[in-house]
Amino acid sequence: MVELIDVKDYAQQIAEAIATVVKIDIEIADKTLIRIAGTGRYHKGVGQSMDRQGYVYREVLRTGHQFVIETPGIHPLCGPCKARGNCSEKYEVVSPINVDGKAVGAIGMICFTEVQAKLIAENQHSYLIFLTKMAETIALKLKEQEFLAGLVSANHYLNSIIDCLDEGLLTTDLDGTILHFNQAAQGLFSANLLHPSSRLDSLFPLQIVAEILTVGKSAEDVVEREVYIESKKNQQHMLLRALPMEGEGGVKSLAVILRPFDEISRIVHRLSSREVGYSIEDILGESECMCQIREQARVIAASKSTVLILGESGTGKEILARSIHNLSPRRQGMFMTINCTAIPENLLESELFGYEDGAFTGARKGGKIGKIELANKGTVFLDEIGDMPLYLQAKILRVLQERKIERIGGITASPVDVRIIAATHRNLEEMMAKGEFREDLYYRINVIPIYIKPLRERKEDLPILIQHFIEVYNQQLNKNVHDLSEGFRRRLQGYAFPGNVRELQNIIEYAMNLAEDSRLTEDHLPVRMKQEELQEEYQDRFNLERIERETILRCYQMTEGGARGKEKAAKALGIGLATLYRKLARYNIE
Numbered sequence: 094m095v096e097l098i099d100v101k102d103y104a105q106q107i108a109e110a111i112a113t114v115v116k117i118d119i120e121i122a123d124k125t126l127i128r129i130a131g132t133g134r135y136h137k138g139v140g141q142s143m144d145r146q147g148y149v150y151r152e153v154l155r156t157g158h159q160f161v162i163e164t165p166g167i168h169p170l171c172g173p174c175k176a177r178g179n180c181s182e183k184y185e186v187v188s189p190i191n192v193d194g195k196a197v198g199a200i201g202m203i204c205f206t207e208v209q210a211k212l213i214a215e216n217q218h219s220y221l222i223f224l225t226k227m228a229e230t231i232a233l234k235l236k237e238q239e240f241l242a243g244l245v246s247a248n249h250y251l252n253s254i255i256d257c258l259d260e261g262l263l264t265t266d267l268d269g270t271i272l273h274f275n276q277a278a279q280g281l282f283s284a285n286l287l288h289p290s291s292r293l294d295s296l297f298p299l300q301i302v303a304e305i306l307t308v309g310k311s312a313e314d315v316v317e318r319e320v321y322i323e324s325k326k327n328q329q330h331m332l333l334r335a336l337p338m339e340g341e342g343g344v345k346s347l348a349v350i351l352r353p354f355d356e357i358s359r360i361v362h363r364l365s366s367r368e369v370g371y372s373i374e375d376i377l378g379e380s381e382c383m384c385q386i387r388e389q390a391r392v393i394a395a396s397k398s399t400v401l402i403l404g405e406s407g408t409g410k411e412i413l414a415r416s417i418h419n420l421s422p423r424r425q426g427m428f429m430t431i432n433c434t435a436i437p438e439n440l441l442e443s444e445l446f447g448y449e450d451g452a453f454t455g456a457r458k459g460g461k462i463g464k465i466e467l468a469n470k471g472t473v474f475l476d477e478i479g480d481m482p483l484y485l486q487a488k489i490l491r492v493l494q495e496r497k498i499e500r501i502g503g504i505t506a507s508p509v510d511v512r513i514i515a516a517t518h519r520n521l522e523e524m525m526a527k528g529e530f531r532e533d534l535y536y537r538i539n540v541i542p543i544y545i546k547p548l549r550e551r552k553e554d555l556p557i558l559i560q561h562f563i564e565v566y567n568q569q570l571n572k573n574v575h576d577l578s579e580g581f582r583r584r585l586q587g588y589a590f591p592g593n594v595r596e597l598q599n600i601i602e603y604a605m606n607l608a609e610d611s612r613l614t615e616d617h618l619p620v621r622m623k624q625e626e627l628q629e630e631y632q633d634r635f636n637l638e639r640i641e642r643e644t645i646l647r648c649y650q651m652t653e654g655g656a657r658g659k660e661k662a663a664k665a666l667g668i669g670l671a672t673l674y675r676k677l678a679r680y681n682i683e
Contacts, residue, residue, distance in 0.1 A: 261275065264338065572608060
């Protein structure tokens with residue numbers, strides 16, 4: 094809060110102006126009884142305390158009312174004063190300086206001659222009004238100073254906030270002259286390019302400047318463009334956003350925001366990645382192969398080399414890829430998943446590499462950033478790379494070899510720093526032999542191969558996986574399942590799981606939804622598992638090889654044995670003797 098001492102120079106000017114007009118000495122004190130202004134004999138006492146003689150001022154400050162002392166030295170308020178009865182003052186008028194109903198100081202008019210005292214006494218009303226107006230003038234100056242101090246503080250606070258932004262911020266007039274910029278913007282450009290009154294065309298290409306200035310024509314227009322800035326250190330890839338700033342009567346200025354592309358990627362990653370929390374411990378299983386995979390992932394995470402994850406659908410290839418990313422120095426960057434099967438072939442190239450403005454009919458104005466470029470400083474997961482068209486395989490090979498990317502319709506390649514993790518359920522070597530997969534790309538992505546076995550080949554992992562999914566769905570479905578029947582365990586243990594871990598999760602979720610108590614039984618299993626067991630039973634009953642063996646065995650046992658017995662058996666079975674000998678050997682019948 095502004096104090097009276099903060100306007101002491103102004104208070105002194107007021108005091109001197111009053112004294113010049115009325116030919117009477119003036120003194121002004123603040124709420125602590127420090128004399129902040131004075132004329133005549135009080136001038137030398139400015140800055141000193143009035144605590145020992147300012148008894149009238151103390152009462153004025155306490156009550157907030159004017160006081161007139163016609164008999165200084167013998168007035169009751171002068172009782173504690175040492176000069177009581179021998180006071181040099183002849184007449185005294187003191188008015189409070191009130192701000193918002195509270196006395197913050199006092200102004201006094203003091204007479205030292207009988208002539209001055211008589212003049213004031215005869216015109217007391219006029220002098221009281223005059224002194225009150227002077228006190229109000231000082232109070233208004235205080236309010237003005239307080240308002241200005243608030244403006245300065247608010248402006249400083251606003252500038253501090255703007256300077257805290259990571260984004261570069263420029264403001265310009267409608268002609269492109271720079272009005273203001275923050276510290277982040279200052280760090281992007283050299284001092285000879287960016288300074289107050291410099292122009293946009295000294296910072297950006299003329300085409301970009303022209304687009305920025307079009308924003309000033311409408312309060313609703315916004316321009317977003319990619320730009321490359323030759324900063325103090327190197328060339329930086331930035332996203333420029335220009336928007337209008339409205340004032341009285343319409344748009345008066347423009348704001349230009351510059352954000353690094355890397356930072357945009359990190360923001361997108363933080364806000365959109367639902368599975369960012371995956372760690373290596375989320376790869377469950379106590380089998381030897383799964384323990385080896387976890388250890389291998391820890392070792393290779395710090396590397397920049399390409400990883401190829403092989404395994405059937407549903408084995409957890411993406412979880413492994415995310416875990417490697419989250420263990421790596423790139424974990425603050427984006428993990429971008431690109432499913433080469435899910436994206437239509439005619440859209441896959443633009444999704445991967447992006448395109449320039451006007452690259453083809455229907456292209457979005459301003460172009461589009463490809464997912465590989467968006468994942469700069471991060472990891473790109475190419476899921477089901479075996480289904481990628483051959484012509485795109487060549488472009489992926491270039492990314493791996495040159496670490497550069499070229500958008501559709503572009504004429505220059507941009508550097509990109511990404512780690513590629515690829516995955517497939519297909520046999521890439523067989524595809525190479527058929528000409529369906531590029532050999533050079535295969536050897537580029539097969540630097541660090543990791544094979545995840547199907548669940549049917551590592552049944553020892555079933556218990557821990559089952560328990561994990563039960564815990565997950567206990568929480569999600571508000572259940573309290575903690576026991577499995579022997580039949581339930583046996584059915585799962587004997588099942589082949591063509592869908593691997595993903596299918597197991599589906600089975601447990603189905604069973605948990607049906608469970609009404611704390612135990613899962615065979616009744617809670619999906620219909621397909623029950624049908625499979627019934628089908629196996631019928632297949633066993635009508636198996637031709639089994640029926641043939643049993644028939645030959647019974648017929649052979651009914652003969653006397655030896656060569657003659659075999660001849661009789663062959664005749665009874667309706668087959669040749671050589672055929673009988675071959676089948677006896679095949680079925681191990683002695």
